[in-house]
Amino acid sequence: MPLHLIKLCVGADSLQDLRDWVAERSLTAMAAGLEPHSVHTTRMIPKRVEELLEGGSLYWVIKGQVQARQNLIDIRSFKGEDGISRCNLILGPEVIETSPAPKRPFQGWRYLKDDEAPRDLGGAGGSEDMPSDLRRELAELGLL
DSSP: OOEEEEEEOTTOSSHHHHHHHHHHHHHHHHHTTSOSOEEEEESSOOSOHHHHTTTOEEEEEETTEEEEEEEEEEEEEEEOTTSOEEEEEEEOSOOEEEEEEEOOOOSSEEEEEGGGSOOBOOSTTOGGGSOHHHHHHHHHTTOO
């Protein structure tokens, strides 16, 4: 069973903001002759790297709701110019929309067990065509 990370998506007001950011990073990487991955730098380095890289994802919380995930491809630790250890979360280029799940604010990232992770949206149910505000409200009411 894979292990995941969950993190606030600071600076994004919507799922489309995240998708635009990821697309921009992917295009920049491809223009430099690199793989179209996006990289997220974080100060805390996960201890359970092997479990995370066995099919784990980074789940993004946007406006108080888990709304999307990206596959974790690699986790690379490094020491910054300031001497502080950090790590880069190497993420797949696809932003996968999940069923909205409320999440209170927290700092940094947290581990997320696979059985507690929101399911991916797609095909069944048709809610992916709904505006994100309506999906969020319905999820808060327990109707999605």
